[in-house]
Amino acid sequence: MGFFKNQFANVVEWEEFRDDMIFWKWNNREIKKGSKLIIRAGQDAIFMNGGKVEGIFQEDGEYNIESEIIPFLSTLKGFKFGFNSGMRVEVLFVNTKEFTVKWGTQNPILIPTPQLPGGMPIRANGTFNFKVNDYVTLIDRIAGMKESYLVEDVKIRITSILDQLLMKWISREGKDMFNLQANASDIAKGIREDLDMEVMANGMTITGFQVMSFNYPQEIQDMITKTASHEMIGNLQKYQQVSITDAMASGKLQGGGAASDMAGMMMGMNMANEMMKNMNQGSNQGANSQSAAGGQSQPANNPSAPQGDGAKPNFCPNCGAKNEGANFCPNCGQKLG
Template sequence: MGLFGGQLSNVVEWEEYRDDVIFWKWNNSEIKRGSKLIIRQGQDAIFMYNGKVEGIFTEEGSFDIESDIIPFLSTLKGFKFGFNSGMRAEVLFINTKEFTINWGTKNAINIPAHGLPGGMPIRAFGNFNCKVNDQAVLIEKIAGIKKQFTVDEIKERVIAALNQLLMKWIMKCGKDMFHLQSDAYEIARGICEDLDMEMCKIGIGITGFFIESFSYPEEIQKLAEKAASQSMVTDTAKYTQIAMADGMQNENKGTNMALDMAGLQMGMMMGQQMVNQMQSQTGHNSSGKVELNTDTNKAVPNFCPNCGAKTNGTNFCSNCGTKLI
């Protein structure tokens, strides 16, 4: 201990672990004799020397650097710690988990549409999954000049390419400009493939891409809702009544409940009137039983003189309602 008293050992670890960080670089001045490497679950540790990868360690646990790590390094496997000097190396910790990142278009994308010279302005929202799939490329393209790399930086790169990809795949897979949600799966699958090819250039793989919704300008959305409501009303007279009711409701917003109650009462009255009328025409009494002819002085014809239906001895024709006697 006295021989190496002036030499303090290190603990090489990624202690302040963050879910939004893809990699973090430990780069103290040097690694001392007796230092340990700690790899936690969901991490890989990569030793680098003079900007080159010396060894990649994926097994979690605590390791003695001199005995467990150095013998497996490419050019440092024979390294011996000096009296007062340590090993000058960097250790890159990589987060190996899969990330889920929300995305949304910053501005509306004008998709070419028939009859719209400026195109149809559309926004879209969703999320995508990604993870590190090529550590060597990530180190070469990104890690060499950065201390850490975050999810937000991945998101910026994806969104920068997203507008063109959305336009490409909406035009290719979108069968109906007003019902893009029904084609969202095919559009998202195409975008995922293209986006994965683009992001693999920096060692990141896109493992999933999802579109939660498309949104249209407010004016177009209102027109679509109005068209949908009108398509449910096939009778012109009924549509006129609904339009009049809507107008009354707009003019008397403070009396909506009173209008609803009055409408309910009117409906009940009209229903009762219809029941009474049907009873008077078909010869039904309030108990629902059929009234038979009890006047023996008048004979009921076997068949209705108006429609020819069989009478079954009732005072009124059950088919057309004609009075028989």
């Protein structure tokens, strides 16, 4: 009795289901009358005969093989099932979900760049998504020879060519080596298209590819950060203010030393310069408004207002600093008009 119990099955189902399993084959066993087929959510069941697809069942549920499955299969390609001497069934269960896989470069990729003769060593990481979309091709290329197939198998295949694709699409069209994240979307799009062609031959498709980050060697990253922070150097005053503020915040200018005194003096001078510029702009705007109105401007009742023709010396008579038409010396505050 034990012999017959092992030879005949009452239930055909995915017995070794795992979330990371792409397909699993129920294979080379006989079933008897009253046997059932169980399909769970996210699964398709493919009945095969001689390695060829005879029927695909996609609705999850529990089916009586004799009354619900066999009649359907018998109408396809003249396929005949019978229980006179037992019936061998080969069923391929396929996971229909979209898989998400994390990837990362194991070693730095040397991207050719004029700035570094040996190439820019870059690491990258992200995710890609894929799913099965062609059962016939899947069976012909993989399932016909394997009993099961895991996500890890696909990941190994993808990562084996990923370094080459990263180099191809990073180098393409002169991408900025020091700001690759800005081009991450274009790079990922190109890689996805190439990877899709690669897995299409096995009955799968790449539904998404993302580059989360590009990572440079620490010394290169420090250089990029420093360069970005010094882009403001074109505005010397802003650069001085930020540099002094950073130095004071870091504690390098704390205490009553000469460096701290100099920093305070420079900040005070910068603030005074800004105040004088604002006053001059306000005065000029007022004069322009009166001229536009077509009236004769009257001397303001202000003892500090410039007298005479309003001409200002080019250099301060007190400290010699160059003057650009201001009422007061931006360096020492001497009245100039």
